[in-house]
Amino acid sequence: MSEKIAVLGAGSWGSILANLLDENGNEVSLWSYNPKQVKELNEKHTNTHYMKDFTYSETLIAYSDLKQALTGATTVLFVVPTKAVRSVAGDVKQVLEELQTKPQLIHASKGIEQGTYKRVSEILAEEIPAELRKSITVLSGPSHAEDVAKRDITLVTAASTDADAAKHVQQLFMNRYFRVYTNSDVIGVEIAAALKNIIALGTGALNGLGYGDNAKAALMTRGLAEISRLGASFGANPQTFTGLAGVGDIIVTGTSENSRNYRAGDELGKGQSLQEVIDTMGMVIEGVATTKAAYELAKQRGVEMPITGAIYQVLYEGKDIRTAISDLMMREGRSEF
Numbered sequence: 001m002s003e004k005i006a007v008l009g010a011g012s013w014g015s016i017l018a019n020l021l022d023e024n025g026n027e028v029s030l031w032s033y034n035p036k037q038v039k040e041l042n043e044k045h046t047n048t049h050y051m052k053d054f055t056y057s058e059t060l061i062a063y064s065d066l067k068q069a070l071t072g073a074t075t076v077l078f079v080v081p082t083k084a085v086r087s088v089a090g091d092v093k094q095v096l097e098e099l100q101t102k103p104q105l106i107h108a109s110k111g112i113e114q115g116t117y118k119r120v121s122e123i124l125a126e127e128i129p130a131e132l133r134k135s136i137t138v139l140s141g142p143s144h145a146e147d148v149a150k151r152d153i154t155l156v157t158a159a160s161t162d163a164d165a166a167k168h169v170q171q172l173f174m175n176r177y178f179r180v181y182t183n184s185d186v187i188g189v190e191i192a193a194a195l196k197n198i199i200a201l202g203t204g205a206l207n208g209l210g211y212g213d214n215a216k217a218a219l220m221t222r223g224l225a226e227i228s229r230l231g232a233s234f235g236a237n238p239q240t241f242t243g244l245a246g247v248g249d250i251i252v253t254g255t256s257e258n259s260r261n262y263r264a265g266d267e268l269g270k271g272q273s274l275q276e277v278i279d280t281m282g283m284v285i286e287g288v289a290t291t292k293a294a295y296e297l298a299k300q301r302g303v304e305m306p307i308t309g310a311i312y313q314v315l316y317e318g319k320d321i322r323t324a325i326s327d328l329m330m331r332e333g334r335s336e337f
């Protein structure tokens with residue numbers, strides 16, 4: 001199967017997924033709003049700031065003009081940070097009206113919108129009306145771009161309420177090192193994907209403070225328990241949280257130096273301020289904004305999320321991390337389930 005695919009967002013994940021889709025025999029256009037990055041990708045086939053020591057396919061063409069990138073595309077893959085999804089989708093809508101095409105949409109972003117608490121597929125559905133597009137599929141799972149760049153084995157899930165669309169996405173991405181499952185639980189996959197970044201900030205902080213494996217395993221397990229509770233309040237399938245988008249992504253993000261969220265937490269644990277961490281990372285740390293959105297959402301829905309609450313207090317209220325950990329530990333004893 002081969003088709004014309006526009007990938008929007010040329011950071012570490014967007015650029016590596018674009019390269020994978022090119023490798024799978026598709027005609028891929030990669031859009032970035034940064035003309036310097038487009039020049040580097042087209043002239044040197046590198047993307048040094050986001051992916052060190054990697055050479056992209058020469059047939060992968062980058063564009064800074066959205067209309068050029070979208071022309072002829074039957075699939076549009078969004079991989080911009082969550083905070084940019086609405087504005088990019090609004091621009092895409094205008095171009096699709098001009099082009100009179102109706103592509104299928106995929107997104108691989110992991111977050112919840114500030115203030116509206118919308119999931120990324122909801123933002124896309126709001127901004128790009130059904131008459132301008134086919135169905136929306138979410139691609140998610142334990143998948144650091146750095147490992148995919150090495151063609152290391154990676155398994156993800158493609159979630160859509162449209163089973164044919166999910167299968168189509170599965171076929172587009174599958175190859176000898178990238179295996180894709182399908183899932184109909186869009187809500188569960190998006191909630192799990194967004195909120196695991198909060199827990200990775202936490203395990204990173206534990207690492208920075210010198211805590212061991214027991215503490216990190218505990219945080220990931222109890223973190224997943226509260227993420228599942230929030231998911232259940234929206235009608236998510238509990239099984240999703242035991243799958244690739246749930247436990248799989250908590251493990252990869254909550255234990256790896258490749259994770260920006262884990263690394264950010266690690267630096268916080270070692271004593272850097274949040275602003276210093278954001279300034280030095282130079283790439284998106286989705287968990288910071290997601291902590292605020294999830295904290296507010298949990299309050300609004302009456303869902304108990306003590307770990308999210310503790311991380312919110314550290315990030316947004318200046319609470320000392322050790323005190324936050326101690327307060328969590330000294331909560332009244334309770335039944336595990």
Ligand SMILES: NC(=O)c1ccc[n+]([C@@H]2O[C@H](COP(=O)([O-])OP(=O)(O)OC[C@H]3O[C@@H](n4cnc5c(N)ncnc54)[C@H](O)[C@@H]3O)[C@@H](O)[C@H]2O)c1
Binds near residue numbers: 033083087146286
């Ligand atoms: N990096 C990974 O391994 C990975 C894996 C799975 C999912 N994701 C998710 O993919 C999304 C993108 O992550 P990333 O790692 O590629 O981020 P990144 O920080 O590496 O790159 C983000 C890209 O988006 C662009 N961008 C930023 N603001 C923009 C705006 N307002 N309009 C248009 N473009 C803008 C940047 O120029 C950059 O090219 C995130 O939601 C992340 O959670 C990342």
Ligand SMILES: O=P(O)(O)OC[C@H](O)CO
Binds near residue numbers: 141142252
């Ligand atoms: O680098 P992070 O922390 O944004 O995590 C990347 C992916 O979401 C891992 O699956």
